[in-house]
Amino acid sequence: MSWETAATYLATHGLELAAMVATVLGIWLTTRRLLICWPITLLADFLYLAVFYRQGLLSDALLQIFFVVFTLYGWWHWWRGVRQEGEVRVVPLGRRSCALALAVGAVGSALLGRFMIWIGGMLQIAIALPHLDAALASFSLVASWWGARKNIANWWLWIVVDAVYIGEYIYKDLWPTALLYAGLVALAVLGLRDWRRAEAAQTAARTTLRSGSPAM
Numbered sequence: 253m254s255w256e257t258a259a260t261y262l263a264t265h266g267l268e269l270a271a272m273v274a275t276v277l278g279i280w281l282t283t284r285r286l287l288i289c290w291p292i293t294l295l296a297d298f299l300y301l302a303v304f305y306r307q308g309l310l311s312d313a314l315l316q317i318f319f320v321v322f323t324l325y326g327w328w329h330w331w332r333g334v335r336q337e338g339e340v341r342v343v344p345l346g347r348r349s350c351a352l353a354l355a356v357g358a359v360g361s362a363l364l365g366r367f368m369i370w371i372g373g374m375l376q377i378a379i380a381l382p383h384l385d386a387a388l389a390s391f392s393l394v395a396s397w398w399g400a401r402k403n404i405a406n407w408w409l410w411i412v413v414d415a416v417y418i419g420e421y422i423y424k425d426l427w428p429t430a431l432l433y434a435g436l437v438a439l440a441v442l443g444l445r446d447w448r449r450a451e452a453a454q455t456a457a458r459t460t461l462r463s464g465s466p467a468m
Contacts (some may be wrong), residue, residue, distance in 0.1 A: 272429065274296035285446075309381075342454060368382040369382050381423070
């Protein structure tokens with residue numbers, strides 16, 4: 253690849269590449285349960301907001317706005333947990349809460365898909381893959397909520413959502429982002445492994461504390 257070709261590529265895809273780097277770094281720091289993950293994730297949210305808007309992926313662009321809100325909430329919630337407990341502790345997700353969140357994600361998929369089609373008609377613009385994009389956006393919000401709440405289930409959902417996103421971005425010719433999401437699947441697997449270890453360590457610590465407590 254010549255310098256001119258490389259310079260042209262960077263000029264065309266520079267914003268997407270910057271968003272990719274910020275996203276990977278933010279998620280890797282999340283797998284490590286480090287509070288600094290949130291400001292970096294916030295930067296990635298704003299960068300991808302611009303990328304998706306340019307590509308006509310309005311559901312994804314709208315999703316980034318919700319991500320900004322969830323990122324700010326997650327930052328605050330994790331910070332409060334660190335202040336009170338000294339670390340970011342994994343919180344179990346009950347079956348009822350899980351079922352409710354998935355139901356909300358399904359309803360959100362249907363509503364957002366219809367809304368995107370209506371917006372496209374109003375603005376007379378082509379909406380790319382409105383129903384699939386809406387479903388991925390809706391369940392990404394569920395995964396983000398679980399992550400902000402420190403629920404380990406967020407990694408399971410991210411694995412599924414990110415795997416489907418790979419195909420969507422290949423279809424949209426967003427190859428750097430498709431490659432990114434392949435990496436995000438791997439990071440989600442890593443996050444699941446690390447958070448499960450942390451959860452096991454928390455359980456062992458609680459068991460040790462109880463066994464060491466004096467009888468009443």
